[in-house]
Amino acid sequence: MTDIPSNLDELRERIDRLDADILRLISERAECAQQVAEIKTQVDPDAVFYRPEREAQVLRRIMALNKGPLDSEEMARLFREIMSACLALERPIKVAYLGPEGTFTQQAALKHFGDSAVSLPMAAIDEVFREVEAGAANYGVVPVENSTEGVVNHTLDSFMDSSMCICGEVVLRIHHHLLISSTTRKEKVSRIYSHPQSFAQCRKWLDSHYPHAERVPVASNAEAAKLVKTEWHSAAIAGDMAAKLYDLEKIAEKIEDRPDNSTRFLIIGNQQVPMSGEDKTSIVVAMRNQPGALHDLLEPFHRHQIDLTRLETRPSRTGVWNYVFFIDFKGHCEDPVVEAVLEEVRLRSAELKVLGSYPVGVL
Ligand SMILES: C=C(O[C@@H]1C=C(C(=O)O)C=C[C@H]1O)C(=O)O
Numbered sequence: 001m002t003d004i005p006s007n008l009d010e011l012r013e014r015i016d017r018l019d020a021d022i023l024r025l026i027s028e029r030a031e032c033a034q035q036v037a038e039i040k041t042q043v044d045p046d047a048v049f050y051r052p053e054r055e056a057q058v059l060r061r062i063m064a065l066n067k068g069p070l071d072s073e074e075m076a077r078l079f080r081e082i083m084s085a086c087l088a089l090e091r092p093i094k095v096a097y098l099g100p101e102g103t104f105t106q107q108a109a110l111k112h113f114g115d116s117a118v119s120l121p122m123a124a125i126d127e128v129f130r131e132v133e134a135g136a137a138n139y140g141v142v143p144v145e146n147s148t149e150g151v152v153n154h155t156l157d158s159f160m161d162s163s164m165c166i167c168g169e170v171v172l173r174i175h176h177h178l179l180i181s182s183t184t185r186k187e188k189v190s191r192i193y194s195h196p197q198s199f200a201q202c203r204k205w206l207d208s209h210y211p212h213a214e215r216v217p218v219a220s221n222a223e224a225a226k227l228v229k230t231e232w233h234s235a236a237i238a239g240d241m242a243a244k245l246y247d248l249e250k251i252a253e254k255i256e257d258r259p260d261n262s263t264r265f266l267i268i269g270n271q272q273v274p275m276s277g278e279d280k281t282s283i284v285v286a287m288r289n290q291p292g293a294l295h296d297l298l299e300p301f302h303r304h305q306i307d308l309t310r311l312e313t314r315p316s317r318t319g320v321w322n323y324v325f326f327i328d329f330k331g332h333c334e335d336p337v338v339e340a341v342l343e344e345v346r347l348r349s350a351e352l353k354v355l356g357s358y359p360v361g362v363l
Helices: 008-043 052-065 072-090 104-113 125-133 153-160 196-201 203-209 221-228 240-245 293-303 336-348
Strands: 094-098 118-122 139-146 165-173 177-180 191-194 214-217 234-238 249-252 262-269 279-287 308-315 323-330 351-359
Touching: 008 072, 052 072, 052 165, 052 351, 094 104, 094 125, 104 118, 104 139, 104 165, 104 240, 104 262, 118 125, 125 139, 125 153, 125 262, 139 153, 139 165, 153 279, 153 308, 153 323, 177 221, 177 240, 191 196, 191 221, 196 203, 196 214, 196 234, 221 234, 221 240, 234 240, 279 293, 279 336, 293 308, 293 323, 293 336, 336 351
Parallel strands: 094 118, 094 139, 165 351, 191 214, 191 234
Antiparallel strands: 139 262, 165 262, 177 234, 177 249, 279 323, 279 351, 308 323
């Protein structure tokens, strides 16, 4: 590093000069991104500008190059916003998510696409799918699994009836807070609103701090936050976005029972994503109801040393799909080893559908 002056005025002058440099460089970067978009449009007038694999590579490279003092994740978040703004210069990306506004899914959508994306709240998971299918949104964001409470069945079921594919994943640390409004009487809280998943994630804390309060399940944490605005004896459990949106006070922070509480969200769209170098693939497989079916299904993965990251079973809703397994594994479907495994699995199953190959979540 070059010599840093110790005088305050000199330091501020230096910061001003650096800011001017950063400004010039960001503008130059934005012009490059615009030129990329022009070239893409010349090749194909309906070209998709957003490239999930390229964005993942850019962020991973920044994290690898970073030498501090800022933390690599923090640095990647800054670059996430720069890319988001560059992309929005062409056409802001439209992202449908499981609403209402202020939910963790909205937070996940903005974490993945950056603040320049236009986020559209939907009332239910299947509406997110339909909005993207209809072309009203470019991508959708839906929750798929929580580290405390397990899988979101509704999301898995939606894939069975949909032609949508998975273009990405994003993992969000979930912090819950106990929130009250300016009219709430802190010592008189007798009712707590939240989403059933959040109650489950804060069960022990609630048992020891509010054993007598009535727990009222509602459709979302944001809905819970909204209800509290009008009741003097109620509190809500929700996250930061809802607290900010409804201007609520946190009377207890991070009340989730497990400190590593996190939720994984999927980005859905109609784009096959090329390899990024560190990818995952999700498939759904139907097996006939016969002894050893699960063993037969998993054996090729084991033999080719493919790393399984998740396996879920869902009851089938048609005759053919006796058992339906959702499987996530490391690797991309264009990788020859993965291609070979998928071919073997296809022969052993009643039906196999590749839901998508996508970059492992970076942030
Ligand atoms: C610039 C490109 O297009 C978009 C913008 C990116 C960026 O700002 O770095 C990266 C990927 C795309 O979402 C590209 O494909 O390289």
